[in-house]
Amino acid sequence: MKRHLRELQPFNKEAEDKHIREGHGLHPLDAYLKPGRIPHIWCPGCGLGVALTAYIEALHRKKFPVDQCSVVSGIGCTGRIAGYLDMDTYHTTHGRAIPFATGLALARPDLHITVFSGDGDLFAIGGNHMIHAARRNVNLKVICVNNFNYGMTGGQAGPTTPIDAKTSTTPMGNAEPGFNLPHLAHASGAIYVARWTTFHPRQLVHSISESFDRKGFTFIEVIAPCPIGYGRPNKLGDGLEEMRYYREMSEVRNGADPGTAEIRLRDKILVGKFVDKERPDFLENYNNLVIAKAQAGKKGRAA
């Protein structure tokens, strides 16, 4: 066939360079942000900026060079976090950040790999990957921003939407209970489990830094306001009011049994560090149980 196409407009690197450099470096955290990526896409009052800043603060505190860090995200509002960070970042497919990061982490045990994604991404479409990575204890730092709904697509119910909460697909109220994420992460084998809200930035930074010291699958849930998708239909107010709501509702209880951390609408929210334990991670087991034997000449069962 004959092909008729539009004329291509080539990439103008010089103009693009100029554009992305403009104003870059004015903010003290710009060293961690990719030039030209701010302003971000998030709504006013969204909790994602706090979560991103907490991660950056933790890197800063740990004095990790960005070249040794990598962030993998799925799809959704939280999934966009990867794209803002000035390091090697991977914005993958919906729900698949964890298996992608598993490959990356096993290929590059020298890097600090963080999975940053939302509740819908990690626990609905990606739920299976999440529980298996926790079981294997892959050395991944998972930060899950939970805003109880699918924000990017306009506020639909998700796997964390509490029973009776209103969203655009549960206009009469949700008939399903939401997941208790710390409980699920713990039961699946995560070695470190914490929950904070964006009203607890200092505790959050502390938990993220602490998770970097643990070798294995760590899980931090960050409860964040989504005034557009969740706050408004549930009459929690705008971003600030939703934040105030989380302040009033949250109760710090370090060491609490994650089984008691279920979240209901207009009920208290347990926050704190719930789990902190040790067990060998996937690569340690693989090196000791598999590679060592294989290289000592053991054949294993023939295939």
Next chain:
Amino acid sequence: MSDKDVLTGEHFIHGDAACAEGGLAAGCRFFAGYPITPATEVAERMARRLPQVGGVYIQMEDEIASMAAILGASWGGVKSMTSTSGPGFSLMMENIGLGMMTETPCVVVNIQRGGPSTGLPTLVGQADVMQARWGSHGDYGCIALAPCSPQECFDLTIHAFNLSEIYRQPVFVMADEVVAHMTERVVIPPREKIHIVGRKKPTGNPGDYLPFDSAGPLPAPMAVAGDGFHVHVTGLTHDERGYPVITDVVQERNVRHLVDKIRDNAHKIISVEETALEDADVVLIAYGCTARVARQVVEDLREKGLKVGLVRLITIWPFPSDLIRRLADRVKAFVVPEINYGQMAYEVERAAAGKAETVLFGVMGGSVHTPEEIEDLVMEYL
């Protein structure tokens, strides 16, 4: 340790094992997979062999995760592969699309069985040909190789790795159950005789580096995690720097690059085996296990003095349209035996453009054609 990756010598192994050995010889050090008949033996061999060479085998929770994991490993700078069969190939399509969009080298071995759905788990099929080409949504170029023997399973898996590095995308080894489960002599050459394409790294100033450059005939070298280039890799439409840009203008460049890097280099990628074409009146077009039967047909009929030739497709994608077009000017008919209800035959018919007849001999799966039944059909067109 490293001498264990290339098992130089003569072996008597099946096609699945040969795919695994090909991967190891090509430098694959990461395999993520999920058991599925008739591809399980690839994973089993990798589970035993990878730790011997310091690589990682991981059994994932499904094929979606397997495909995602090999992309992640590839961005970690490690050559990676997976193997599967029809139902698993379907599940991989999502992240195959991500691999295409993010220009990630890796190899997917698909041992075809009868479909659709669970179909014939233990029996042969060749019905994933179009799925390999068009299976993930959106436009992209495709490279798929179809081995017809265990030896070729070894050779073409290496070749698939090389092509995936050159063109920076997932490459498919589209074997079939017969070839994968057939045991034959496989010669693994000395290491220095095996051509391996290493991964090119960018040089120079990170500020000047365009990880998704679309200007050249070939993709840019790939900066992996930890190289200091701070690459953003996204499945969203992106500019040459990797930044998401949601506009028609960038979409135009992005997609045309993904298609054109294969289309414009197709003449370098396409590989066929031509048998007795010079004076042929009828030409068989075949691939995989079916090509072995077709060879027999040509031999038998030539012995009887009949003018029959064969084009064996080694690359099923890109398709050798030019060759078929040229042949169509002088042959009476193309006979296409394949184990499906007509897939490659559509390509042949398209390229022949009415100048020669295209005749499909479709078998729905579960068995291979016999030489006799193909011969009877060919005779009708001589």
